């Protein structure tokens with residue numbers, strides 16, 4: 001089954017905030033853990049959802065981050081300020097990254113572009129701030145938030161600090177963008193996301209496929225289950241190879257000029273197809289990283 005997060009029903013998996021930038025909440029008997037917390041401007045929405053889901057936001061024990069992109073950890077500083085006792089876990093590299101003012105400013109400006117799409121977010125202080133991690137992961141950790149077992153996997157390729165969280169008792173995988181993201185109105189396509197390493201990205205897809213999750217809570221919008229979850233890995237591997245060939249062909253067309261290649265692909269893939277719902281600046285930034293990787297091979 002492929003279902004948009006807003007229509008998904010599961011007694012242990014809930015969505016806080018907005019299903020496009022979901023904060024996935026795994027409800028345990030003794031508390032709960034949230035995976036990712038998208039845009040900083042959506043901080044108040046995550047908090048409101050948590051109050052609805054669990055009565056008191058302080059029942060959220062853990063926040064786990066999949067990677068260091070602004071649309072996955074954006075509200076972490078806000079949630080830290082607003083939820084007493086919240087323990088935040090993520091890749092050990094995230095602390096050093098968010099300690100840099102230039103990185104925080106860049107994340108803040110990318111988030112502000114999104115404000116037009118979310119006019120009702122209110123005036124709370126959602127500013128980025130340095131973030132100290134209570135749990136520093138590098139992959140291989142086993143933890144039991146709220147009495148539910150969780151395995152942490154290193155999942156590089158999208159970013160070097162990507163992590164995936166797998167809850168074997170529920171069969172649920174939270175891969176962030178480490179395996180790509182469903183694309184198009186029916187989620188049948190795959191948006192390819194190798195920003196830090198093409199080879200690592202493919203290895204990560206294969207490694208996470210071997211876990212055989214029955215539920216994949218995608219980074220944005222979609223939840224795939226059962227046969228569709230299984231198929232997604234194959235489709236993603238195929239799409240990754242196709243995407244690399246497309247970049248190579250475009251580099252040939254522009255005689256290896258990277259900036260022209262980025263413009264060419266953005267026009268064809270984003271503007272003309274119109275199937276990518278990511279904000280355009282963020283799309284072009286990711287595309288540029290991929291073109292540079294392939295050009296440098």
Ligand SMILES: [Fe+2]
Nearest residue numbers: 067069158177
């Ligand atoms: Fe990302």
